Ligand SMILES: Nc1nc2c(ncn2[C@@H]2O[C@H](COP(=O)(O)OP(=O)(O)OP(=O)(O)O)[C@@H](O)[C@H]2O)c(=O)[nH]1
């Protein structure tokens with residue numbers, strides 16, 4: 257054992273996908289990395305610290321799950337590079353924790369045997385023993401430990417203290433030095449391991465039940481081509497309905513709080529630049545976005561619950577044929593679905609796609625999936641222009657329109673994929689692991705939602721706030737000339753810019769106020785809503801200042817303009833962060849530039865058509 261207490265060993269968590277590595281990592285380090293019930297959640301290496309009872313600091317590495325140390329996908333390659341010491345940013349780990357799923361030992365032990373070939377100090381952590389117990393799987397730990405010649409412990413990564421035995425075993429490991437040489441894996445005889453695994457299983461494990469019987473029964477419906485698809489569509493539809501109907505009360509509360517606050521400032525502060533900055537720039541701008549928090553929380557509630565339930569890979573399986581027909585790999589499903597939250601994690605999780613061309617296609621269409629930053633834009637315009645009424649007896653019309661916008665994104669993504677599809681592409685069968693169904697873990701769900709709220713509110717309080725202050729200055733100076741006929745913003749720097757841009761955007765129905773908002777909206781979509789809030793509160797005459805954005809735009813835009821702007825946001829690549837992730841993941845400027853060009857092109861085209869068709873029919 258190492259006696260130097262200043263030495264902080266680097267321990268890597270390695271194992272199959274979805275066995276609970278990240279859940280263990282979070283438990284050990286107090287981190288809040290994403291945990292979900294499907295393979296390929298973690299696609300990056302993440303490091304954290306754990307301080308042992310002796311005061312020793314351990315560095316813990318969480319890695320993407322891998323089926324073998326011979327990597328085939330980009331995420332697996334990261335794991336391989338780290339554990340063999342080839343990763344550029346660090347030396348080989350001092351010890352490994354091989355995490356295996358107690359209900360899937362056959363696969364887990366295989367990778368354990370492979371990892372043994374690396375000759376590093378190692379512990380086997382048998383995770384999910386709670387599930388194994390409920391299925392009467394019995395594992396003889398002593399025998400297993402002897403057979404593998406390494407310490408074997410049980411863990412329950414989702415339970416308090418569920419990591420205790422692992423921690424104790426780590427303290428006992430004979431860790432030598434942190435200067436292990438890189439390892440060459442080229443001639444490891446990994447293929448012969450399966451018979452060894454079988455022998456060990458026979459000797460150490462009784463009652464290997466593959467899956468719980470009710471999960472098969474559920475699958476018969478969920479994977480059924482007709483019932484399954486109907487269920488899938490119904491589920492998606494429910495989400496959109498919920499986003500509108502459940503959010504109403506909390507939105508009203510936030511709205512009236514923001515309004516009340518604006519009025520308070522208006523009444524108590526002396527008239528002047530500072531008061532205008534606070535009411536128009538800060539409250540009018542950031543407040544306009546904050547109102548959409550409840551809808552985002554509801555959307556994420558569904559996304560997180562679905563992610564933890566085990567449903568997603570099944571939906572991928574269900575839609576595989578459909579996706580295959582436009583040339584997408586079924587593996588693209590989860591990255592694309594993640595893009596509904598945000599294109600950035602979606603694009604990163606394309607690392608689980610083996611074929612580089614499939615991966616690139618998926619990256620290129622990911623921004624067409626409606627990310628949660630579009631929700632404020634859509635919700636604002638829908639609430640202002642679409643009547644709140646029930647159609648067909650039970651559907652909220654606003655929810656239906658929202659659903660159509662999401663569908664428009666999906667269908668155009670499919671069209672683009674089809675366009676990019678190589679000729680005579682032969683499709684592969686989809687090899688996807690179907691995890692056990694699981695009730696979403698409430699703690700996880702709560703933490704996940706909290707994380708979302710934090711991100712959203714932080715964005716409102718930092719980048720959006722800063723941009724709105726800047727925009728307020730640009731929109732307020734220089735002031736209006738004498739006997740001005742327009743509000744002062746019309747004559748300001750931002751106003752000039754907006755009016756110049758209007759030349760380009762007038763054919764698709766955008767006025768100069770919208771054009772102003774589009775510019776800061778390049779940083780991120782919801783910024784456009786904040787900007788509209790600022791621009792419109794500055795465009796107000798008289799005492800309407802406290803009015804929130806929605807009634808203002810309802811008065812000043814025509815319906816064709818509103819529809820055209822909705823169409824614009826289905827396509828427009830208004831997110832710098834996404835473009836920079838594409839640059840990073842594809843390692844070139846080429847693809848982000850192509851993406852920028854093609855999405856702006858589509859956005860303009862779609863808005864043009866929408867605007868003119870709407871003008872024709874609606875006058
Ligand atoms: N019941 C139970 N569930 C667990 C346990 N450990 C993890 N889970 C659940 O298993 C699922 C997968 O956990 P993750 O930590 O994301 O798995 P991972 O190994 O990091 O997966 P990848 O990042 O995809 O390789 C999640 O739904 C967890 O909540 C456990 O000990 N018991």
Ligand SMILES: [Mg+2]
Pocket residue numbers: 277278279290291297298319320321
């Ligand atoms: Mg993980």
